[in-house]
Amino acid sequence: MPAVQETVEQVRAIDVDQYKYGFVTDVEMEVAPKGLNEDIVRLISAKKNEPEWMLEWRLDAFRRWQTMRDPQWARVDYPAIDFNDIHYYAAPKKNAAPKSLDEVDPAILDAYKKLGIPLREQEILAGVQTSKVAVDAVFDSVSVVTTFKEELAKAGVIFCSISEALREHPELVKKYIGSVVPVTDNYYATLNSAVFTDGSFVYIPKGVRCPMELSTYFRINEKNTGQFERTLIIAEEGSYVSYLEGCTAPQRDENQLHAAVVELIALDDAEIKYSTVQNWYPGDSEGKGGIYNFVTKRGDCRGKNSKISWTQVETGSSITWKYPSCILRGDGSRGEFYSIAVSNGRQQVDSGTKMIHLGKNTTSRIIAKGISAGRSNSTYRGLVSAHRKASNARNFTNCDSLLIGNKCGAHTVPYIESKNATAVFEHEATTSKISEEQMFYCMQRGLSAEEATALIVNGFVKDVLQQLPMEFAVEAQKLISISLEGSVG
């Protein structure tokens, strides 16, 4: 099993710090003053040359946010966030609208190279990757570059930063933004609506199968800065797209806030596959530092027979609060959620999904695997509901928790609501420990304790890893083992 072998070697090579993306890039930045007020909202909008309606939209969100409270129901614990102690805009100075890669600060290109994300198209083609992947690279508050744009444009696909989309395709943005996650959906989504800085925009025209994987790579670099990204993906009738996002941040003692909103819209017969490999800095083993990952992700299966699937591998962040969901509006539409959430050290995870069945003959499937080690806590929280009109709705949910050691916790909180008698919802849940018996059995055959753990964990998450695009599955597998480093013995 070469992947396991590799993982083990990689784990060994890491000494004190197990988070290998913790470096800081020295770039000259333009940073807005700390604090959250209408002037900051205006400044962000002005920096991005946004149309007037967008500014009004943001200001409206900001005013509403001021009347709201942060959610208290999640099983996570953290001190109150001082929203006036955060920078809401930080952009590399050299990046004032680069026309090509040559105008991008080399330090930034280097940073992405170090992260294993080649941004030069020739490097991608020459590199190890077997198939092409287009990348939108978001560095703190701005998108620094988007690759393969021209090639995609030939197929009619629009792939660019949301800021660019607001300038170049305002009618599309205006039509769809906030149509899946309303401005006042929840505290952090409303905050995001007011101050979002960048993110990706994808538009796949009718009948087009996107010719390559699309991905966005989010990097938080600047200190005391929040990242508020906004992603909008629209798949027109009969189209298909597979999209992946990755995230990392430097190692710092202070907590940093990341509050994103992702909206997906699938029209008739369209399919969107959205994968996440989330590896924000998780804090140290004592729980100092790390990213607060408070994210709202929702997909709207607006058309008949449309399909949206979320696959996530969550290994980072000190606190994760996210529930990628599907609204199954179109008759015959399908939602899927595949998740691996790994927590170690003092990490807290409260994650899950919502499958809202509105249309007839809608189906959904949830496979959630939680692995807890160290002193971490992991909660699966899921809602499956069937509307009055959702006849023959079907859901299958399976959530399994695996505990490593005795100091961690796993919880499952499923909510099921059915207003239609023909709906059938199935729910399975298990909690298991890597037993000493299993460990001994593997070691009796010659595997070391680390190898045995990696093998058992890989077996546990296999169903979900298979859902990831191939290029990323191996990477995700490594990430899981690295995150569990130090959990054995």
Next chain:
Amino acid sequence: MLEIRNLHVQIEDKKILDGLTLTVNDGEVAAIMGPNGSGKSTLSYVIAGKPDYEVLDGEILLDGENILEMEADARAAAGVFLAFQYPLEIPGVATMTFLKAAMNAQRKARGEDELATADFMKRVRAGAEKLGIPQDMLKRGLNVGFSGGEKKRMEILQMALLEPRFCILDETDSGLDIDALKIVSEGVNALKSPDRAFLVITHYQRLLNYIVPDTVHVMAHGKIVKTGGKELALELEANGYADYKTLAA
């Protein structure tokens, strides 16, 4: 090959092995018989290095070297193999994957190169065929949903592939049907060699008709209370353990 001297072992304050002494020579097939709860499985776990057992006194020498301080994986690499009385299930890990991981881990520990995939596949296929294990089963999660007898065959396949020097078979015969008992015994007999030894734990004389022991030990209350030739097994079959139970107490 293996020498156990005056072994005292307890778990959770309960004394289980009580001054056990046993020698198994190169090339020897030794059988251990004894009543339920006499400590046979415990002995096999302690030889294989299962944590949690507290060794109060005594030593276990493999080729003259004390192995008590070694971790289970190091003992495996040194050639100790235990066919479990109750093999464990490892969900999601294909049997093939597990076999390869185990073989390569041991090769690495011994400073040998990894097996080429083609060579590995050939060995596994051949071994499985001999033991009547269908190829399909190798794709399934290790031992997951396997019948009792299938699990036991899989233990012997692992033994054949790992080529250990000291093999412990803990009640490998229980759960096997009559045909399987023959097949598995043939598998074990094929592995007999002058530099390999076997410790066969069983309750039934029948197994020993197929795997013929050089010596038979009777274990009761955590120690060996009688040692003899293969005829001792026949005697036990006829008379039971009544005499030995009182002897040890």
